[in-house]
Amino acid sequence: QNPLPPGPPSLPILGHALVMPRKDQAGVFLDWSKRYGDVVHVEALGQSIIILGSHEAAYDLLEKRSVIYSDRPRFPTFELPRTTFTPTLHGNAIVKLLSHYIAYGHRVASANDPYPKIAERVTEILFGAGTPGLNSVDILPIQVRPEQEELQRGAFKKVQNEMATGTARHSFLSKHLEEYISSGKQDDEHLERLSLAAYHMHGVGFETTWSTVESFIFHIMRFPEIQKRVHEELDRVLGGRLPDYADRDSLPYLECVIQESERWHTVVPLGVPHRVMEDDIYRGMLIPKGSVVISNIQSITHDKRVYRDPETFLPERFLPKPQGFGEPIPDYNFGYGRRVCPGRYLADASIWIVAASLLTVFEICPKKDKDGLEVMPPLEYNTSLTSHPKMFQCQFNLRSEKMRATIESLA
Numbered sequence: 442q443n444p445l446p447p448g449p450p451s452l453p454i455l456g457h458a459l460v461m462p463r464k465d466q467a468g469v470f471l472d473w474s475k476r477y478g479d480v481v482h483v484e485a486l487g488q489s490i491i492i493l494g495s496h497e498a499a500y501d502l503l504e505k506r507s508v509i510y511s512d513r514p515r516f517p518t519f520e521l522p523r524t525t526f527t528p529t530l531h532g533n534a535i536v537k538l539l540s541h542y543i544a545y546g547h548r549v550a551s552a553n554d555p556y557p558k559i560a561e562r563v564t565e566i567l568f569g570a571g572t573p574g575l576n577s578v579d580i581l582p583i584q585v586r587p588e589q590e591e592l593q594r595g596a597f598k599k600v601q602n603e604m605a606t607g608t609a610r611h612s613f614l615s616k617h618l619e620e621y622i623s624s625g626k627q628d629d630e631h632l633e634r635l636s637l638a639a640y641h642m643h644g645v646g647f648e649t650t651w652s653t654v655e656s657f658i659f660h661i662m663r664f665p666e667i668q669k670r671v672h673e674e675l676d677r678v679l680g681g682r683l684p685d686y687a688d689r690d691s692l693p694y695l696e697c698v699i700q701e702s703e704r705w706h707t708v709v710p711l712g713v714p715h716r717v718m719e720d721d722i723y724r725g726m727l728i729p730k731g732s733v734v735i736s737n738i739q740s741i742t743h744d745k746r747v748y749r750d751p752e753t754f755l756p757e758r759f760l761p762k763p764q765g766f767g768e769p770i771p772d773y774n775f776g777y778g779r780r781v782c783p784g785r786y787l788a789d790a791s792i793w794i795v796a797a798s799l800l801t802v803f804e805i806c807p808k809k810d811k812d813g814l815e816v817m818p819p820l821e822y823n824t825s826l827t828s829h830p831k832m833f834q835c836q837f838n839l840r841s842e843k844m845r846a847t848i849e850s851l852a
């Protein structure tokens with residue numbers, strides 16, 4: 442007799458090779474969470490999948506029980522390294538690294554530069570298939586590795602060659618390669634991990650950060666009153682100069698707008714799946730060993746019990762009471778527990794400086810048609826593992842002649 446309790450509410454296999462919805466997984470999962478509860482069990486080709494639809498459930502399992510919830514399913518599309526990442530991406534080191542092209546020390550020189558194209562290709566491979574562990578490439582073992590390896594090795598070799606000729610810029614990879622060379626060790630596995638780490642830093646960091654910036658532009662353009670308030674704050678605090686990281690604490694409203702943009706439309710709507718390493722019991726339900734565990738971050742950031750009127754873009758929700766509502770900053774955008782995003786400080790710093798600089802210099806408006814009327818693009822996104830606005834047009838208007846001079850002085 443099995444002493445274990447039954448699992449969470451189970452959805453039937455839908456008579457399709459893959460039970461997972463192919464489109465708008467986050468939306469469908471949110472609907473399941475509303476109907477069946479915030480812990481739902483699905484099976485796809487014999488694989489147990491647990492979908493967590495609330496911060497409470499995600500925190501209880503992925504954070505508090507992270508000892509057994511920190512494994513990953515195997516993602517042929519997306520082998521994630523960890524070892525060499527975390528130390529470099531903390532605190533002030535990030536601000537120093539930001540002035541370089543971070544993974545490989547490469548600066549884009551012209552529109553013909555091959556590196557942005559490589560980054561795009563990496564992004565397509567890593568993100569195009571959908572959420573790792575839930576997409577057809579990962580469930581059915583189709584090989585995509587050779588192409589990935591070619592991109593990874595090419596960029597790695599380039600930095601090795603630059604180091605040999607003394608032309609390498611300071612970067613994540615050059616720093617770690619220098620350490621490796623001076624250690625005098627011969628360790629091919631270490632080199633392989635390093636090469637993979639730089640490749641993912643480039644691919645993962647580029648796509649997530651850029652999607653967040655794109656969404657910020659897309660969102661701020663829709664709310665001219667909010668943009669005006671940010672402009673007022675920037676002008677009052679900076680007095681017409683460009684922002685610096687030291688200004689961050691003095692710009693609380695801008696901070697709220699950036700956080701609200703990230704909450705309103707989450708860039709990694711379903712996080713990255715975890716895998717539970719032992720049978721576990723939660724609220725009297727069995728979570729079977731080996732289950733893939735998904736946190737539905739988009740649903741967590743739209744939880745009515747935490748965020749009033751979650752569909753409304755309301756930056757002041759994060760301001761302390763009584764000016765605002767004291768609602769929590771959506772840190773869960775970066776995941777949970779031991780697998781939390783190691784690039785979060787880097788991403789946060791990069792997004793802040795881009796948003797602050799753009800709004801100091803520009804007013805961002807929808808593009809005008811031939812009659813001079815603004816055409817607001819529809820609120821539509823392309824979503825796979827990451828989510829970003831569908832291609833849209835907008836206009837960056839310089840806010841003053843002084844800003845023109847400031848920008849020209851930087852060129």
Ligand code: HEM
Nearest residue numbers: 521642646649650653712713775776777780781782784788
């Ligand atoms: C706004 C930008 C970003 C967002 C929203 C984001 C979000 C996430 C999320 C949700 C996870 C999964 C966490 C979990 O499993 O619970 C993750 C993992 C990861 N992220 Fe990020 N990320 C961002 C930027 C970056 C950057 C800039 C880098 C690297 C430079 C990076 C590198 C990674 C890596 C390597 C992992 C896997 C960690 C592991 O498996 O242990 N991310 N990220």
